[in-house]
Amino acid sequence: MKYAIGIDIGSTCAKAAVLDENKTVVFRLVQPTGWSSVDTAESLRKALCVAGFDPADHPVVATGYGRIAVPYAKKAITEITCHARGACRLFGLEDLTVIDIGGQDTKIIAVKDGLVQDFLMNDKCSAGTGRFLEVMANTLALRPGELCDLARLGGNTSISSMCTVFAESEVISLIGRGEKRENIAFAVVDSVVQKVVSQAGKLAEATGAVCLTGGLCQCDYVREALEKALGRTVTTCADGRFAGAVGAALSGLKL
Protein backbone atom coordinates (compact mmCIF):
# COMPACT_ATOMS: atom_id res chain seq x y z
CA MET A 1 0.00 0.00 0.00
CA LYS A 2 1.26 3.47 -0.90
CA TYR A 3 0.99 6.23 1.70
CA ALA A 4 1.55 9.97 1.66
CA ILE A 5 2.10 12.33 4.56
CA GLY A 6 0.79 15.88 4.89
CA ILE A 7 2.26 18.24 7.47
CA ASP A 8 0.45 21.48 8.29
CA ILE A 9 2.42 23.76 10.60
CA GLY A 10 0.06 26.51 11.64
CA SER A 11 0.73 29.38 14.02
CA THR A 12 -0.92 27.62 16.98
CA CYS A 13 -1.07 23.91 16.14
CA ALA A 14 0.93 21.57 13.95
CA LYS A 15 -1.03 18.81 12.25
CA ALA A 16 0.02 15.68 10.42
CA ALA A 17 -2.21 13.40 8.35
CA VAL A 18 -1.36 10.17 6.57
CA LEU A 19 -3.44 9.06 3.60
CA ASP A 20 -3.40 5.68 1.92
CA GLU A 21 -3.67 5.35 -1.83
CA ASN A 22 -7.48 5.24 -1.55
CA LYS A 23 -7.26 8.74 -0.08
CA THR A 24 -8.44 7.49 3.30
CA VAL A 25 -7.03 9.16 6.38
CA VAL A 26 -5.25 6.40 8.25
CA PHE A 27 -3.39 8.46 10.82
CA ARG A 28 -3.72 11.94 12.28
CA LEU A 29 -1.78 13.87 14.85
CA VAL A 30 -1.96 17.35 16.34
CA GLN A 31 0.39 19.14 18.69
CA PRO A 32 1.10 22.73 19.71
CA THR A 33 3.49 24.48 17.33
CA GLY A 34 5.45 26.05 20.16
CA TRP A 35 8.11 28.61 19.40
CA SER A 36 10.13 26.72 16.81
CA SER A 37 8.70 25.33 13.58
CA VAL A 38 11.91 23.35 13.07
CA ASP A 39 11.58 21.60 16.45
CA THR A 40 7.90 20.97 15.80
CA ALA A 41 8.66 19.41 12.43
CA GLU A 42 11.22 17.13 14.09
CA SER A 43 8.82 16.11 16.85
CA LEU A 44 6.15 15.30 14.24
CA ARG A 45 8.71 13.23 12.34
CA LYS A 46 9.47 11.15 15.44
CA ALA A 47 5.78 10.64 16.20
CA LEU A 48 5.18 9.56 12.58
CA CYS A 49 8.06 7.05 12.82
CA VAL A 50 6.61 5.59 16.03
CA ALA A 51 3.26 5.21 14.25
CA GLY A 52 5.01 3.31 11.45
CA PHE A 53 5.04 6.08 8.84
CA ASP A 54 8.66 7.09 8.57
CA PRO A 55 8.78 10.26 6.45
CA ALA A 56 11.89 8.85 4.80
CA ASP A 57 9.76 6.09 3.22
CA HIS A 58 6.73 8.11 2.07
CA PRO A 59 6.31 11.33 0.11
CA VAL A 60 5.81 14.31 2.43
CA VAL A 61 4.21 17.64 1.48
CA ALA A 62 4.32 20.54 3.94
CA THR A 63 1.92 23.45 4.25
CA GLY A 64 1.01 26.18 6.72
CA TYR A 65 3.12 29.16 7.65
CA GLY A 66 5.90 26.83 8.85
CA ARG A 67 5.94 24.90 5.55
CA ILE A 68 9.49 25.91 4.74
CA ALA A 69 10.72 24.61 8.12
CA VAL A 70 10.09 20.93 7.30
CA PRO A 71 13.41 19.61 6.02
CA TYR A 72 12.04 16.16 5.13
CA ALA A 73 9.22 17.51 2.94
CA LYS A 74 9.53 16.93 -0.80
CA LYS A 75 7.41 19.93 -1.60
CA ALA A 76 5.85 22.97 0.07
CA ILE A 77 2.40 24.10 -1.03
CA THR A 78 0.47 27.02 0.44
CA GLU A 79 -2.33 26.41 2.91
CA ILE A 80 -4.84 27.93 0.49
CA THR A 81 -4.38 25.18 -2.08
CA CYS A 82 -4.08 22.48 0.58
CA HIS A 83 -7.16 23.56 2.53
CA ALA A 84 -9.19 23.62 -0.66
CA ARG A 85 -8.04 20.13 -1.72
CA GLY A 86 -8.40 18.75 1.78
CA ALA A 87 -11.88 20.19 2.24
CA CYS A 88 -13.03 18.74 -1.10
CA ARG A 89 -11.89 15.32 0.10
CA LEU A 90 -13.25 15.60 3.65
CA PHE A 91 -16.66 16.97 2.62
CA GLY A 92 -16.92 14.94 -0.57
CA LEU A 93 -17.68 18.03 -2.66
CA GLU A 94 -16.18 19.70 -5.74
CA ASP A 95 -17.93 23.08 -5.42
CA LEU A 96 -17.75 24.68 -2.02
CA THR A 97 -16.76 27.70 0.03
CA VAL A 98 -14.18 26.91 2.66
CA ILE A 99 -14.07 29.09 5.75
CA ASP A 100 -10.98 28.30 7.76
CA ILE A 101 -10.62 30.10 11.06
CA GLY A 102 -7.01 29.52 11.93
CA GLY A 103 -4.69 30.79 14.63
CA GLN A 104 -3.31 33.79 12.80
CA ASP A 105 -5.24 33.78 9.54
CA THR A 106 -8.82 33.46 8.55
CA LYS A 107 -9.19 32.22 5.01
CA ILE A 108 -12.20 32.17 2.76
CA ILE A 109 -11.67 30.05 -0.31
CA ALA A 110 -14.05 29.70 -3.24
CA VAL A 111 -13.65 26.28 -4.87
CA LYS A 112 -15.19 25.16 -8.14
CA ASP A 113 -14.64 21.77 -9.79
CA GLY A 114 -12.10 21.09 -7.08
CA LEU A 115 -9.98 24.11 -8.03
CA VAL A 116 -9.40 27.35 -6.14
CA GLN A 117 -11.28 30.14 -7.92
CA ASP A 118 -10.53 32.93 -5.52
CA PHE A 119 -9.57 33.44 -1.92
CA LEU A 120 -9.27 36.05 0.78
CA MET A 121 -7.12 36.15 3.88
CA ASN A 122 -7.51 38.57 6.76
CA ASP A 123 -5.27 41.61 6.70
CA LYS A 124 -2.28 41.96 8.94
CA CYS A 125 -4.40 42.20 12.04
CA SER A 126 -5.76 39.28 14.02
CA ALA A 127 -9.42 40.35 14.09
CA GLY A 128 -11.66 37.43 13.20
CA THR A 129 -9.03 34.78 13.87
CA GLY A 130 -8.56 32.05 16.43
CA ARG A 131 -5.90 34.16 18.11
CA PHE A 132 -8.46 36.88 18.81
CA LEU A 133 -10.71 34.34 20.48
CA GLU A 134 -7.82 32.82 22.41
CA VAL A 135 -6.70 36.18 23.82
CA MET A 136 -10.23 37.02 24.91
CA ALA A 137 -10.66 33.55 26.44
CA ASN A 138 -7.49 34.09 28.48
CA THR A 139 -8.85 37.40 29.73
CA LEU A 140 -12.02 35.65 30.82
CA ALA A 141 -10.03 32.77 32.41
CA LEU A 142 -11.61 30.29 30.01
CA ARG A 143 -10.32 27.80 27.47
CA PRO A 144 -11.36 28.70 23.89
CA GLY A 145 -13.76 25.74 23.76
CA GLU A 146 -15.36 26.77 27.03
CA LEU A 147 -15.77 30.32 25.77
CA CYS A 148 -17.66 29.07 22.72
CA ASP A 149 -19.96 26.91 24.83
CA LEU A 150 -20.61 29.75 27.24
CA ALA A 151 -21.34 32.17 24.40
CA ARG A 152 -24.48 30.19 23.55
CA LEU A 153 -25.98 31.26 26.89
CA GLY A 154 -25.24 34.97 26.44
CA GLY A 155 -26.46 37.85 24.31
CA ASN A 156 -27.09 41.58 24.04
CA THR A 157 -23.48 42.63 24.35
CA SER A 158 -21.06 43.69 21.67
CA ILE A 159 -17.40 44.54 21.25
CA SER A 160 -16.81 47.35 18.77
CA SER A 161 -13.01 47.21 18.51
CA MET A 162 -11.63 45.02 15.75
CA CYS A 163 -8.09 45.32 17.06
CA THR A 164 -7.23 42.52 19.50
CA VAL A 165 -5.39 44.84 21.86
CA PHE A 166 -8.21 47.39 22.02
CA ALA A 167 -10.84 44.65 22.15
CA GLU A 168 -9.08 43.19 25.17
CA SER A 169 -9.33 46.55 26.94
CA GLU A 170 -12.97 46.65 25.98
CA VAL A 171 -13.51 43.18 27.48
CA ILE A 172 -11.71 44.28 30.64
CA SER A 173 -13.98 47.30 30.95
CA LEU A 174 -17.02 45.04 30.44
CA ILE A 175 -15.71 42.83 33.26
CA GLY A 176 -15.23 45.95 35.38
CA ARG A 177 -18.82 46.97 34.71
CA GLY A 178 -19.97 43.62 36.06
CA GLU A 179 -21.22 42.28 32.72
CA LYS A 180 -22.04 38.56 32.85
CA ARG A 181 -19.29 36.31 31.54
CA GLU A 182 -21.60 34.54 29.09
CA ASN A 183 -22.60 37.89 27.60
CA ILE A 184 -18.97 38.83 27.08
CA ALA A 185 -18.30 35.39 25.57
CA PHE A 186 -21.23 35.98 23.23
CA ALA A 187 -19.77 39.33 22.20
CA VAL A 188 -16.37 37.77 21.49
CA VAL A 189 -17.77 35.04 19.23
CA ASP A 190 -20.09 37.54 17.60
CA SER A 191 -17.12 39.79 16.78
CA VAL A 192 -15.25 36.92 15.11
CA VAL A 193 -18.35 35.89 13.17
CA GLN A 194 -19.10 39.44 11.97
CA LYS A 195 -15.55 39.88 10.72
CA VAL A 196 -15.65 36.57 8.85
CA VAL A 197 -19.03 37.41 7.32
CA SER A 198 -17.84 40.80 6.07
CA GLN A 199 -14.82 39.13 4.51
CA ALA A 200 -16.99 36.46 2.88
CA GLY A 201 -19.13 39.24 1.41
CA LYS A 202 -16.12 40.52 -0.54
CA LEU A 203 -15.75 37.20 -2.28
CA ALA A 204 -18.38 37.17 -5.01
CA GLU A 205 -17.35 33.69 -6.14
CA ALA A 206 -18.02 32.27 -2.68
CA THR A 207 -20.99 30.11 -3.64
CA GLY A 208 -21.69 26.43 -3.06
CA ALA A 209 -21.90 24.73 0.33
CA VAL A 210 -20.13 26.54 3.15
CA CYS A 211 -17.69 24.28 4.97
CA LEU A 212 -15.96 25.30 8.17
CA THR A 213 -12.45 24.02 8.85
CA GLY A 214 -9.63 24.98 11.20
CA GLY A 215 -9.26 24.77 14.97
CA LEU A 216 -12.57 26.44 15.71
CA CYS A 217 -14.69 24.03 13.66
CA GLN A 218 -15.14 21.84 16.70
CA CYS A 219 -17.01 24.63 18.51
CA ASP A 220 -20.55 24.00 17.45
CA TYR A 221 -21.73 27.40 18.58
CA VAL A 222 -19.32 29.14 16.20
CA ARG A 223 -20.74 27.08 13.33
CA GLU A 224 -24.31 27.94 14.35
CA ALA A 225 -23.54 31.65 14.74
CA LEU A 226 -21.89 31.71 11.32
CA GLU A 227 -24.87 29.93 9.81
CA LYS A 228 -27.21 32.52 11.26
CA ALA A 229 -25.11 35.49 10.19
CA LEU A 230 -24.48 34.18 6.66
CA GLY A 231 -28.04 32.95 6.18
CA ARG A 232 -26.60 29.75 4.68
CA THR A 233 -26.03 26.24 5.93
CA VAL A 234 -22.57 25.77 7.36
CA THR A 235 -21.28 22.24 7.69
CA THR A 236 -18.23 20.88 9.37
CA CYS A 237 -16.71 17.47 9.99
CA ALA A 238 -14.71 15.69 12.66
CA ASP A 239 -11.45 15.98 10.72
CA GLY A 240 -12.04 19.64 9.84
CA ARG A 241 -8.92 20.90 11.55
CA PHE A 242 -6.86 18.46 9.47
CA ALA A 243 -8.07 19.86 6.13
CA GLY A 244 -4.70 21.48 5.39
CA ALA A 245 -2.72 18.35 6.29
CA VAL A 246 -5.10 16.14 4.32
CA GLY A 247 -4.78 18.43 1.29
CA ALA A 248 -1.00 18.32 1.56
CA ALA A 249 -1.06 14.51 1.78
CA LEU A 250 -3.34 14.37 -1.30
CA SER A 251 -0.71 16.31 -3.21
CA GLY A 252 1.88 13.92 -1.84
CA LEU A 253 0.05 10.95 -3.36
CA LYS A 254 0.69 12.48 -6.79
CA LEU A 255 4.44 12.80 -6.22
Added chain:
Amino acid sequence: MADFLLPAAFEEYSDARKAGFLKVKAAKEQGRKVAGCFCSFTPLEILDAAGLLTVSLCGMSPETIPAAETELPRNLCPLIKSSYGFYLTDKCPYTYFADVIVGETTCDGKKKMYELLGRGKNTYVLHLPQGRDVPYAREMWTEELRRFVRYLEETFSVQITDEKLREAIKQRNALRAARCRLMELLREDDLPISGTELYTFLDGIGFNFDIDDAIAKTLALADDLSAQKSQKVTPGGKRVLVTGCPIGGVFQKVVGAVERAGGNVVCFENCSGIKPSRCMVDEQAADPIQAIADAYLDIGCAVMTPDSKRFETLPALMKEFRADGVLDVALQACHTYLIEGRSIRDICKEQGVPYMALETDYATADAGQIDTRIAAFMETLGE
Protein backbone atom coordinates in the same frame (compact mmCIF):
# COMPACT_ATOMS: atom_id res chain seq x y z
CA MET B 1 31.87 79.32 -6.96
CA ALA B 2 28.97 79.12 -4.59
CA ASP B 3 29.45 77.10 -1.43
CA PHE B 4 26.95 74.29 -0.99
CA LEU B 5 26.91 72.81 2.50
CA LEU B 6 26.35 69.12 3.09
CA PRO B 7 23.89 68.00 5.80
CA ALA B 8 25.21 67.85 9.37
CA ALA B 9 24.91 64.04 9.52
CA PHE B 10 26.67 63.49 6.16
CA GLU B 11 29.57 61.48 7.62
CA GLU B 12 27.15 58.87 9.03
CA TYR B 13 25.59 58.15 5.63
CA SER B 14 26.22 55.04 3.56
CA ASP B 15 28.65 55.27 0.65
CA ALA B 16 25.84 55.17 -1.94
CA ARG B 17 24.03 58.00 -0.22
CA LYS B 18 27.24 60.01 0.15
CA ALA B 19 27.92 59.53 -3.56
CA GLY B 20 24.43 60.84 -4.37
CA PHE B 21 25.01 63.94 -2.30
CA LEU B 22 28.41 64.61 -3.85
CA LYS B 23 27.05 64.15 -7.37
CA VAL B 24 24.31 66.74 -6.86
CA LYS B 25 26.69 69.04 -5.00
CA ALA B 26 29.12 68.92 -7.93
CA ALA B 27 26.34 69.76 -10.38
CA LYS B 28 25.21 72.67 -8.23
CA GLU B 29 28.75 73.97 -7.95
CA GLN B 30 28.82 74.09 -11.73
CA GLY B 31 25.85 76.40 -11.57
CA ARG B 32 23.14 73.85 -12.39
CA LYS B 33 19.72 74.14 -10.77
CA VAL B 34 17.91 71.04 -9.59
CA ALA B 35 14.19 70.25 -9.72
CA GLY B 36 12.89 67.45 -7.51
CA CYS B 37 9.82 65.63 -8.80
CA PHE B 38 7.43 63.17 -7.19
CA CYS B 39 5.11 62.07 -9.89
CA SER B 40 4.79 60.94 -13.51
CA PHE B 41 2.58 63.96 -14.21
CA THR B 42 5.55 66.36 -13.85
CA PRO B 43 6.16 67.80 -17.35
CA LEU B 44 9.86 67.01 -17.58
CA GLU B 45 10.29 68.65 -21.00
CA ILE B 46 9.49 72.06 -19.52
CA LEU B 47 12.10 71.61 -16.79
CA ASP B 48 14.62 70.38 -19.36
CA ALA B 49 13.95 73.42 -21.54
CA ALA B 50 14.49 75.64 -18.50
CA GLY B 51 17.91 74.04 -18.12
CA LEU B 52 17.10 72.40 -14.78
CA LEU B 53 18.28 68.95 -13.80
CA THR B 54 15.31 66.79 -12.87
CA VAL B 55 15.31 63.90 -10.50
CA SER B 56 12.75 61.69 -8.77
CA LEU B 57 12.73 62.28 -5.06
CA CYS B 58 13.33 59.43 -2.64
CA GLY B 59 10.19 57.97 -1.08
CA MET B 60 10.66 54.22 -1.25
CA SER B 61 12.31 53.45 2.08
CA PRO B 62 10.76 52.74 5.51
CA GLU B 63 13.81 54.39 7.09
CA THR B 64 12.33 57.88 7.31
CA ILE B 65 8.74 56.96 8.16
CA PRO B 66 9.12 57.27 11.96
CA ALA B 67 10.42 60.82 11.46
CA ALA B 68 7.50 61.65 9.14
CA GLU B 69 4.99 60.32 11.66
CA THR B 70 5.99 63.05 14.09
CA GLU B 71 4.03 65.40 11.80
CA LEU B 72 1.87 63.23 9.55
CA PRO B 73 -0.90 60.78 10.47
CA ARG B 74 0.14 57.15 10.76
CA ASN B 75 -2.69 55.89 8.61
CA LEU B 76 -1.31 57.43 5.42
CA CYS B 77 0.35 56.09 2.31
CA PRO B 78 3.97 55.05 3.06
CA LEU B 79 5.21 56.78 -0.09
CA ILE B 80 3.99 60.15 1.15
CA LYS B 81 5.32 59.52 4.64
CA SER B 82 8.69 58.31 3.39
CA SER B 83 9.09 61.28 1.01
CA TYR B 84 8.25 63.78 3.71
CA GLY B 85 10.52 61.95 6.16
CA PHE B 86 13.42 62.28 3.74
CA TYR B 87 12.84 66.03 3.73
CA LEU B 88 12.69 66.20 7.54
CA THR B 89 15.84 64.13 8.03
CA ASP B 90 17.97 65.57 5.17
CA LYS B 91 18.72 62.04 4.01
CA CYS B 92 17.77 62.46 0.34
CA PRO B 93 20.43 64.36 -1.63
CA TYR B 94 17.91 65.42 -4.26
CA THR B 95 15.36 66.79 -1.82
CA TYR B 96 18.14 68.44 0.15
CA PHE B 97 19.71 70.21 -2.83
CA ALA B 98 16.53 70.84 -4.84
CA ASP B 99 16.07 74.44 -5.95
CA VAL B 100 12.44 73.71 -6.57
CA ILE B 101 10.22 70.75 -5.76
CA VAL B 102 7.45 70.21 -8.27
CA GLY B 103 4.23 68.57 -7.13
CA GLU B 104 0.80 68.13 -8.66
CA THR B 105 -2.68 68.09 -7.16
CA THR B 106 -2.94 64.31 -7.50
CA CYS B 107 -4.15 62.51 -4.39
CA ASP B 108 -5.29 64.29 -1.22
CA GLY B 109 -2.39 62.98 0.85
CA LYS B 110 0.21 64.37 -1.53
CA LYS B 111 -1.57 67.71 -1.93
CA LYS B 112 -1.59 68.35 1.78
CA MET B 113 1.96 67.01 2.23
CA TYR B 114 3.17 69.54 -0.38
CA GLU B 115 1.70 72.33 1.76
CA LEU B 116 3.86 71.24 4.69
CA LEU B 117 6.86 70.68 2.42
CA GLY B 118 6.36 74.21 1.08
CA ARG B 119 7.06 75.65 4.52
CA GLY B 120 10.68 74.54 4.34
CA LYS B 121 11.38 73.98 0.63
CA ASN B 122 10.61 75.98 -2.46
CA THR B 123 7.61 73.95 -3.67
CA TYR B 124 5.53 74.53 -6.78
CA VAL B 125 2.24 72.70 -7.14
CA LEU B 126 0.70 72.22 -10.57
CA HIS B 127 -3.07 71.95 -10.58
CA LEU B 128 -3.96 68.75 -12.36
CA PRO B 129 -7.52 68.28 -13.59
CA GLN B 130 -9.49 65.51 -11.86
CA GLY B 131 -10.32 63.76 -15.09
CA ARG B 132 -9.50 63.78 -18.78
CA ASP B 133 -13.02 63.34 -20.13
CA VAL B 134 -14.44 66.80 -19.41
CA PRO B 135 -13.90 69.16 -22.36
CA TYR B 136 -12.10 71.87 -20.39
CA ALA B 137 -9.59 69.49 -18.73
CA ARG B 138 -7.16 69.83 -21.61
CA GLU B 139 -7.47 73.61 -21.66
CA MET B 140 -7.03 73.90 -17.92
CA TRP B 141 -3.94 71.69 -17.89
CA THR B 142 -2.38 73.54 -20.81
CA GLU B 143 -2.94 76.85 -18.98
CA GLU B 144 -1.38 75.35 -15.85
CA LEU B 145 1.70 74.41 -17.84
CA ARG B 146 1.94 77.92 -19.30
CA ARG B 147 1.76 79.34 -15.76
CA PHE B 148 4.56 76.93 -14.81
CA VAL B 149 6.66 78.13 -17.76
CA ARG B 150 6.25 81.75 -16.62
CA TYR B 151 7.13 80.78 -13.04
CA LEU B 152 10.33 79.00 -14.10
CA GLU B 153 11.35 81.85 -16.41
CA GLU B 154 10.96 84.41 -13.63
CA THR B 155 12.44 82.32 -10.83
CA PHE B 156 15.49 81.09 -12.67
CA SER B 157 15.91 84.00 -15.12
CA VAL B 158 15.73 81.73 -18.14
CA GLN B 159 13.86 81.73 -21.41
CA ILE B 160 11.86 78.66 -22.29
CA THR B 161 11.63 78.89 -26.06
CA ASP B 162 9.60 76.67 -28.38
CA GLU B 163 12.86 75.54 -29.89
CA LYS B 164 14.21 74.35 -26.53
CA LEU B 165 10.90 72.67 -25.79
CA ARG B 166 10.95 70.81 -29.12
CA GLU B 167 14.48 69.65 -28.44
CA ALA B 168 13.46 68.41 -24.99
CA ILE B 169 10.39 66.65 -26.40
CA LYS B 170 12.55 64.80 -28.90
CA GLN B 171 15.01 63.73 -26.26
CA ARG B 172 12.37 62.63 -23.75
CA ASN B 173 10.48 60.75 -26.47
CA ALA B 174 13.69 58.94 -27.33
CA LEU B 175 14.12 57.94 -23.70
CA ARG B 176 10.51 56.80 -23.48
CA ALA B 177 10.89 54.80 -26.68
CA ALA B 178 14.10 53.18 -25.38
CA ARG B 179 12.40 52.22 -22.12
CA CYS B 180 9.45 50.77 -24.03
CA ARG B 181 11.75 48.76 -26.28
CA LEU B 182 13.41 47.23 -23.25
CA MET B 183 10.11 46.48 -21.50
CA GLU B 184 8.64 44.97 -24.67
CA LEU B 185 11.33 42.28 -24.64
CA LEU B 186 9.26 40.67 -21.92
CA ARG B 187 6.48 39.98 -24.43
CA GLU B 188 8.55 36.98 -25.58
CA ASP B 189 8.01 33.42 -24.39
CA ASP B 190 11.65 33.12 -23.41
CA LEU B 191 12.30 36.06 -21.18
CA PRO B 192 15.76 37.49 -21.73
CA ILE B 193 15.63 39.31 -18.37
CA SER B 194 13.66 38.89 -15.16
CA GLY B 195 11.13 41.43 -13.93
CA THR B 196 13.41 42.24 -11.02
CA GLU B 197 16.40 42.89 -13.28
CA LEU B 198 14.33 45.02 -15.62
CA TYR B 199 12.88 47.09 -12.80
CA THR B 200 16.25 47.54 -11.09
CA PHE B 201 17.78 48.79 -14.34
CA LEU B 202 14.95 51.21 -15.11
CA ASP B 203 14.96 52.50 -11.56
CA GLY B 204 18.72 53.12 -11.61
CA ILE B 205 18.74 54.82 -15.00
CA GLY B 206 16.22 57.36 -13.66
CA PHE B 207 18.97 58.87 -11.53
CA ASN B 208 21.18 59.54 -14.53
CA PHE B 209 21.36 63.31 -15.09
CA ASP B 210 22.67 62.79 -18.62
CA ILE B 211 19.59 61.89 -20.62
CA ASP B 212 21.46 61.00 -23.81
CA ASP B 213 23.61 58.63 -21.79
CA ALA B 214 20.49 57.09 -20.23
CA ILE B 215 19.04 56.55 -23.71
CA ALA B 216 22.26 54.99 -24.98
CA LYS B 217 22.58 52.65 -22.00
CA THR B 218 18.95 51.55 -22.24
CA LEU B 219 19.23 50.83 -25.96
CA ALA B 220 22.56 49.05 -25.48
CA LEU B 221 21.01 46.72 -22.92
CA ALA B 222 18.01 46.09 -25.19
CA ASP B 223 20.35 45.30 -28.12
CA ASP B 224 22.42 43.01 -25.95
CA LEU B 225 19.42 41.12 -24.67
CA SER B 226 17.82 40.69 -28.08
CA ALA B 227 21.10 39.38 -29.52
CA GLN B 228 21.71 36.72 -26.88
CA LYS B 229 18.69 35.26 -25.21
CA SER B 230 19.75 34.20 -21.75
CA GLN B 231 18.39 31.13 -20.03
CA LYS B 232 18.35 32.70 -16.60
CA VAL B 233 14.61 33.02 -16.26
CA THR B 234 12.31 30.19 -15.16
CA PRO B 235 11.08 28.49 -18.31
CA GLY B 236 7.33 28.01 -18.34
CA GLY B 237 6.85 30.30 -15.35
CA LYS B 238 3.44 31.90 -15.11
CA ARG B 239 3.29 35.43 -16.52
CA VAL B 240 2.10 38.11 -14.12
CA LEU B 241 1.13 41.70 -14.88
CA VAL B 242 1.59 44.05 -11.93
CA THR B 243 -0.69 47.08 -11.80
CA GLY B 244 -1.46 49.77 -9.23
CA CYS B 245 0.66 52.09 -7.07
CA PRO B 246 4.40 52.75 -7.42
CA ILE B 247 6.04 49.64 -5.96
CA GLY B 248 9.65 50.64 -5.28
CA GLY B 249 9.12 50.37 -1.54
CA VAL B 250 7.41 46.96 -1.63
CA PHE B 251 9.29 45.50 -4.57
CA GLN B 252 10.98 42.58 -2.82
CA LYS B 253 7.85 41.68 -0.93
CA VAL B 254 5.73 41.55 -4.08
CA VAL B 255 7.84 40.90 -7.18
CA GLY B 256 10.30 38.82 -5.14
CA ALA B 257 7.41 36.61 -3.98
CA VAL B 258 6.19 36.06 -7.55
CA GLU B 259 9.66 35.02 -8.63
CA ARG B 260 10.20 32.83 -5.55
CA ALA B 261 6.98 31.04 -6.48
CA GLY B 262 8.41 30.27 -9.93
CA GLY B 263 6.55 33.01 -11.80
CA ASN B 264 7.69 36.08 -13.71
CA VAL B 265 6.47 39.64 -13.71
CA VAL B 266 6.30 40.45 -17.43
CA CYS B 267 4.70 43.88 -17.29
CA PHE B 268 4.65 46.72 -14.79
CA GLU B 269 1.55 48.76 -15.47
CA ASN B 270 2.57 51.46 -13.02
CA CYS B 271 4.64 54.62 -12.80
CA SER B 272 8.04 52.95 -12.84
CA GLY B 273 6.96 50.79 -15.75
CA ILE B 274 5.06 51.15 -18.95
CA LYS B 275 2.39 53.62 -17.86
CA PRO B 276 4.19 56.95 -18.41
CA SER B 277 6.62 55.56 -21.01
CA ARG B 278 3.93 55.05 -23.62
CA CYS B 279 2.72 58.65 -23.41
CA MET B 280 4.62 60.11 -26.35
CA VAL B 281 4.53 63.86 -27.01
CA ASP B 282 3.70 65.00 -30.55
CA GLU B 283 7.00 66.30 -31.95
CA GLN B 284 5.34 68.02 -34.92
CA ALA B 285 2.71 69.97 -32.97
CA ALA B 286 2.54 73.71 -33.64
CA ASP B 287 2.20 74.43 -29.93
CA PRO B 288 4.68 72.34 -27.92
CA ILE B 289 3.10 73.21 -24.55
CA GLN B 290 -0.26 71.99 -25.80
CA ALA B 291 1.39 68.79 -27.02
CA ILE B 292 3.08 68.22 -23.66
CA ALA B 293 -0.20 68.83 -21.85
CA ASP B 294 -2.02 66.34 -24.07
CA ALA B 295 0.53 63.60 -23.51
CA TYR B 296 0.73 63.95 -19.74
CA LEU B 297 -3.02 64.15 -19.32
CA ASP B 298 -3.12 60.72 -20.91
CA ILE B 299 -1.45 58.98 -17.96
CA GLY B 300 -3.90 56.46 -16.52
CA CYS B 301 -3.70 57.17 -12.81
CA ALA B 302 -6.36 56.44 -10.20
CA VAL B 303 -6.43 60.12 -9.20
CA MET B 304 -8.47 60.65 -12.39
CA THR B 305 -12.21 60.15 -12.30
CA PRO B 306 -13.12 58.15 -14.19
CA ASP B 307 -9.71 56.60 -14.81
CA SER B 308 -10.80 55.79 -18.35
CA LYS B 309 -7.25 55.59 -19.68
CA ARG B 310 -6.26 52.82 -17.24
CA PHE B 311 -9.46 50.93 -17.96
CA GLU B 312 -8.69 51.06 -21.71
CA THR B 313 -5.00 50.25 -21.42
CA LEU B 314 -5.11 47.37 -18.98
CA PRO B 315 -6.97 44.79 -21.12
CA ALA B 316 -4.74 45.67 -24.08
CA LEU B 317 -1.59 45.20 -22.00
CA MET B 318 -2.90 41.90 -20.62
CA LYS B 319 -3.18 40.65 -24.19
CA GLU B 320 0.06 42.19 -25.41
CA PHE B 321 2.12 40.64 -22.60
CA ARG B 322 -0.04 37.49 -22.45
CA ALA B 323 -0.63 37.78 -18.71
CA ASP B 324 -1.74 34.63 -16.89
CA GLY B 325 -2.65 36.68 -13.84
CA VAL B 326 -2.93 40.27 -12.63
CA LEU B 327 -1.59 41.50 -9.29
CA ASP B 328 -3.08 44.82 -8.22
CA VAL B 329 -0.72 46.34 -5.67
CA ALA B 330 -1.97 49.26 -3.60
CA LEU B 331 -0.05 50.96 -0.85
CA GLN B 332 -1.66 51.16 2.55
CA ALA B 333 -4.37 53.83 2.78
CA CYS B 334 -4.15 54.74 -0.93
CA HIS B 335 -7.86 55.35 -1.31
CA THR B 336 -7.84 56.00 -5.04
CA TYR B 337 -6.12 52.76 -6.06
CA LEU B 338 -7.79 50.68 -3.34
CA ILE B 339 -11.29 51.71 -4.39
CA GLU B 340 -10.50 51.51 -8.09
CA GLY B 341 -9.39 47.93 -7.40
CA ARG B 342 -13.02 46.87 -7.56
CA SER B 343 -13.29 48.07 -11.19
CA ILE B 344 -9.93 46.52 -12.10
CA ARG B 345 -11.14 43.22 -10.65
CA ASP B 346 -14.23 43.39 -12.89
CA ILE B 347 -12.11 44.18 -15.95
CA CYS B 348 -9.92 41.15 -15.25
CA LYS B 349 -12.98 38.99 -14.78
CA GLU B 350 -14.33 40.10 -18.16
CA GLN B 351 -10.97 39.20 -19.69
CA GLY B 352 -10.97 35.85 -17.92
CA VAL B 353 -7.64 36.58 -16.26
CA PRO B 354 -7.25 35.75 -12.54
CA TYR B 355 -6.84 38.81 -10.35
CA MET B 356 -5.56 39.40 -6.86
CA ALA B 357 -5.44 42.64 -4.90
CA LEU B 358 -2.82 43.35 -2.25
CA GLU B 359 -2.63 46.22 0.20
CA THR B 360 0.69 46.61 1.90
CA ASP B 361 3.23 49.12 3.17
CA TYR B 362 6.99 49.36 3.58
CA ALA B 363 7.12 47.45 6.87
CA THR B 364 8.16 43.80 6.86
CA ALA B 365 5.44 42.80 9.35
CA ASP B 366 3.24 41.23 6.68
CA ALA B 367 6.04 39.81 4.50
CA GLY B 368 5.18 36.21 5.46
CA GLN B 369 1.49 36.66 4.74
CA ILE B 370 2.13 38.43 1.43
CA ASP B 371 4.47 35.61 0.46
CA THR B 372 1.80 33.02 1.19
CA ARG B 373 -0.90 34.98 -0.61
CA ILE B 374 1.18 35.42 -3.72
CA ALA B 375 2.36 31.79 -3.66
CA ALA B 376 -1.27 30.67 -3.32
CA PHE B 377 -2.28 32.96 -6.19
CA MET B 378 0.49 31.47 -8.34
CA GLU B 379 -0.76 27.98 -7.44
CA THR B 380 -4.25 28.90 -8.64
CA LEU B 381 -2.74 29.84 -12.01
CA GLY B 382 -1.79 26.17 -12.43
CA GLU B 383 1.40 24.19 -12.70
